[in-house]
Amino acid sequence: MKRFSVASYLPILDWGRTYSARTLTGDLVAAVIVTIMLIPQSLAYALLAGLPPVVGLYASILPLLIYALFGTSRTLAVGPVAVVSLMTAAAVSEVAAPGSAEYVAAAALLALISGAMLLVLGLFRLGFIANLLSHAVISGFITASGILIAVSQLKHILGVSAGGRNLVEIVVSISGTLGQINVHTLAIGMVSVGFLFWVRTGLKPLLMKTGLSPFVAGLVSRAGPVIAVAVSILAVLTFDLADKGVRIVGEIPAGLPPLHLPMIDMSLVLGLIGPAALISVIGFVESVSVAQTLAAKRRQTITPNQELVGLGAANIASAFSGGYPVTGGFARSVVNFDAGAETPAAGAFTAIGIALASLFLTPLLYFLPIATLAATIIVAVLSLVDFAALKRTWAYSRHDFAAMITTIVVTLAVGVEAGVVTGVGLSIALLLWRTSRPHIAIVGQVPGTEHFRNVKRHEVVTDPRILSLRIDESLNFANARTIEDFILNEIAQRPSVRHLVLQCTAVNEIDGSALESLELIMHRLSDQGIALHLSEVKGPVMDRLKRASFLEHLTGGVYLTHYQAMAALAVGFAGEACPPDRSARASEPHS
Template sequence: MMHRLRSYMPILYWGRTYDSSAFSNDLIAAVIVTIMLIPQSLAYALLAGLPPEAGIYTSIAPIVLYAIFGTSRALAVGPVAVVSLLTASAIGQVAEAGTAGYAIAALTLAFLSGGFLVVLGVLRLGFLANFLSHPVIAGFITASGILIATSQLKHILGVSAHGHTMPEMLGSLLVHLGDINWITVLIGVCAAGFLFWVRGNLKPLLKRLGTGPLLTDFLSKGGPVVAVVATTVAVWAFGLADQGVKIVGDVPQSLPPLTVPGLSFDLLGALLVPAILISIIGFVESVSVAQTLAAKKRQRIDPDQELIGLGAANLGAAFTGGFPVTGGFSRSVVNYDAGAETPAAGIFTAIGLAIAAIALTPLVYFLPNATLAATIIVAVLSLVDFSILWKTWAYSRADFTAVVATILLTLGLGVEVGVAAGVAISILLHLYKTSRPHVAEVGLVPGTQHFRNIHRHDVETSDSVVTLRVDESLYFVNARFLEDLIQTRVTQGCAIRHVVLMFSAVNEVDYSALESLEAINARLTDMGVGLHLSEVKGPVMDRLKRSHLIHELNGKVFLSQFDAWDQLSNREVSQAAE
């Protein structure tokens, strides 16, 4: 019973061995991550179209819940750029930004996402995330990064633009070019320039100056805080808010409130599909980060339990004034590099953010929106990776097509269409690749018992025996392809007396493929050609034995391809001699 409970609550496992050394390392990591998270949380709330305090609230309870139920020792959960953009896109369709309905829709979206993730975790369905191929994910994230950066230009320019797609946003910006506030532009450009400089140059500079590793990390990650403090002081000191610079304004000085998501059937129905898409994207991003960091310390994560951990985090956000969350790449890497040893670092981070929510929120009253926008732009541009285009072009034109289609659809039609298209393209890409499986005609490598492709190697062949190595599992999509290929090959040579299907790479034969094999057997029987199988894997053979194929097969099933070659080619030689 206790073992089962620990599998669902990993805190009961790592908590037993928690010591003072882990405590000090986790505490230091938490301080660094907290400093990074304060401006990030405010910025991602802005991106989601919610009040700034929602970003702080979203970064408290979800972190604690993930620490209890998650399996990664370093993953930092909270609002992230892509999920925040998806949130804005989804709830923008059902409510107007700034209204109570908008905030309730955000809670409902987090509730649905959390529930969906928990259900997947309990049912052990984490494998469903594999339906998104890496090229499609890379294309979607690249397009999302461009969309996010573009969406923040209105805050940098100080104009009231709108839109969820690239054409809409650019068109709206052009219409409002005459409304640009140049003081806001100066603040935004200076903040962005400073943050880009910090990201690329501060750490090497501090190392050259002989600063210690811990202090170097602390200062290099504190760039956004410096930008926030400097621009806030400037707006306050020079009265820039009276000159049209938009600021954060009043932020409630309180801990996250208890909230209840909207449960009306209309709202649930409108947000269900977006919630599923957000859950899948968030899970894929989170698990990728968690597995990468775990591998560095030879640890492992449980993807199915990660579903439960992320689901609990999202449910926590739904009941504490937040919006959907997932594991963030940048903050998780910072958490890892800062020395976090256990998920307790996340709990300490939540405590730090709770203190900030109570004590520091009055200090951000004069914080310009342009600074938060600059923080978002600098963060998301690291997500943009155009190298995936020429990498896939050089390796696989099908993958390249999938990447380009995902990018264009996301930019042109919005993130929800982009995600849905990404899932559809991933599935179609798999079906396309497996619909025409690689089938190689093989021959015997002289002096060995190995068989290789006759077009790649100098091998022995027989005019009467044709061996086809099937390099893919057989199912309804590709079954007919094999029928046609064998029919074509047999009619090319009248001397053919035996066809051997080498099944060493076949892991599955579904019922459609079974019927195709039966049809092939019947046709070859009518043509006076024997059909044989070789190197059939045990599980495949077990299923074939439950069918009529093995009993009606006009040939044999050979344990190895060499046995098939030895018996069939020698038989033909003997018959020719007679």
């Protein structure tokens, strides 16, 4: 265990000491590029969360500064992200009317609760809780979220009013409004989507043909959304589209975020606590995964539990500055890394860039069409959808596939929270099911060696008076009874058996329930005149067994190797009439 140190809770004390002009340059360049990328993203994700666009800007200032103090990733770009924005919309619309001041306040409160949870998990080093989210559940959830988000933005592209919390509701709601489609909005939306798709796929090769390096071309093509924003503002101004029914962002209050205590209403807190837990865990898992991938590229490490502290503090900061839940974003972090960010200071510089935008740029965004923001969301989230993962997972593991498809279906059909909870529940149930059915092999000796192998897979010899079993799993309450059943059944089928030897090579733990089962098995065998022996018990398992009385009244012995056990028991039979060996395969018609 590491000792407590202030530096472990304040990583800036570590990287700050070696800060140089070179790192400053890298950080500044990255910050400029990320700022350009983040302005339209923050406005769009706030829209997705059902919040005024300015909330997206607010969530991109103070949280970034605070994460720079507490976070351990050198390149993670914190801020509003798509999936968390969708989850925010789902949670907050349950407790407040969309568009109301209460809705904005509830979103800040959600960030506060989520931040407090992350902080507590981090301070108590409880990050392992995130392990409950299997890759299959996360992958399924992200895919389903991507679909849900894209479909939910269709209304902005069509220029209609629609709602709904799941795929069915959204589709029904939109199809009821198709008569009200605004053609100008649709035109802007379609062109924006088309342009942004082209930017993703076609712009970089084109720029490279003009002689730009792949690196610069890649970064420039990240500015696609800014170009779409600028052009569509000009289009609205030129063709007077705001008067023709094209919804625009409108007035964004200029200035820095207002600092104030979020409104804390206990009934609201109770309504938001469940969604906050899910947002915390999912945001954390996604964020850590990006941070680790980037850190590994430079042979750095991150500390997941300190990341909880960093993200928790960032969310609390977001709550105090009129924002909403934030986490580390994948695309933005990769850009930050590629653009040369060396330390978390890059994030702080990005915060300054967004602050400047909030102060001086908001009047320019007045005529920005909502449809353009919706287009940036749609193009961004469709990259989250990964149906190929379904195929890969099906090939490898039916259980993981079941968890993944269930998460997708429930998320789409019911909603984000139900999807995650069902997926996690199913993963745990399937893990317990697998644990409850351990692989147990009857083993025999490979002739002429000291090795013992499964009688079903190898030509081995066994002694009809000794049954040797190898249990390929730790023994615990989930499988204790299965093992009891298996052993008693095998013994009942073999009247000649007088010794049972359990080869414990693969037993990493024996819990209290399994110990009780071993006692039961021993007593039941003893009633039939059969002794129970153990072989190849691991050190830690043996240490533990010595704390119970089991070994004291064990009817057989404990042997270092299975070979020694068989040799010792064979000596016990010396002089008896029974044949020493027989072919196991021949005597095992079924099992």
